[in-house]
Amino acid sequence: MMKSAEQHARVAQVLTPEDLLAHWQGHRKLTRRVIETFPEDAFFNYSLGGMRPFAKLAQELLSIAGPGIKEIATGKTTEYQEGVDPGQNKANILTLWDEATEEINTYYAQISLERFQEHIKLFGQYEGTVSSNIFYFIDNEIHHRGQGYVYLRALGIEPPAFWER
Amino acid sequence: MMKSAEQHARVAQVLTPEDLLAHWQGHRKLTRRVIETFPEDAFFNYSLGGMRPFAKLAQELLSIAGPGIKEIATGKTTEYQEGVDPGQNKANILTLWDEATEEINTYYAQISLERFQEHIKLFGQYEGTVSSNIFYFIDNEIHHRGQGYVYLRALGIEPPAFWER
Secondary structure, rough: OOOOOHHHHHHHOOOHHHHHHHHHHHHHHHHHHHHOOHHHHHHOOOOOOOOOHHHHHHHHHHHHHHHHHHHHHHHHHHOOOOOOOOOHHHHHHHHHHHHHHHHHHHHOOOOOOHHHOEEEEOOOEEEEEEHHHHHHHHHHHHHHHHHEEOOOEEEOOOOOOOOOO | OOOOOOHHHHHHHOOHHHHHHHHHHHHHHHHHHHHHHHHHHHHHOOOOOOOOHHHHHHHHHHHHHHHHHHHHHHHHOOOOOOOOOOOOOHHHEEEHHHHHHHHHHHHHHHHHHHHHHHHEEOOOOOEEEEHHHHHHHHHHHHHHHHHHHHHHHHHOOOOOOOOOO
């Protein structure tokens, strides 16, 4: 049986745009569980080695994901902003997290396959392809979440399993 | 001007096999710099929260990368093995790291584009596509390296910049 063009495109890709979105959102789900796992006080105040508490890292991730994908989809350059402090309240961060999840789904769907290798300058300064920028979002999140795992372990708390997304 | 089939394939991909290899090796270069940055003693003995010292994490990464890509390329299933202890010597680990770099380049080049969405069971147990397994290698490395950054900071040592690959 002949393959349709669509089936062929599906097979002959390292990964499809849908795969990449699922990969990203899977990581974001895990990070959300890490936020949930932190005790309220430790989330905002605990740190090691003079690094930022996990709340600040979560805010950084929120400042990148939604605004980044929106800029990629719309082409409207905005300056990178660390984001408004949502106050000393973990529930607020989780709400912002869920809003970003929807925002990502919405704007990501507007990016055509042809654009992933397009050269862009995100937030007016980060040069690379659309793909390399999205991978940077993901990698940066995994990196900071890895910090969070150490914070949790040092607090005597078992973090969520890394491989569950 | 018409695009050749090859040029078109290049454009209409989230990322090419070559992009993914460069992405992976870029991360491995950074991890290598993190290993180099650790003082010899701390590399083998320092840890936080009851987690493994960075030497053990580096050994895990070595046990996955080379053997994993070899199994993917050759189709010969082997059991996952944590690997032989290279002794209390950072230079040995760096040598093994560089050998793995070559091994990855060699075996990766044998994987055709069509195989990236193939379903496999790596080390006889990790189910997923070739792509998802390779991304797991990379993500797991970023995750553990993130731990290493906290160890270094807690030791008062500046880690290499995350964005330099």
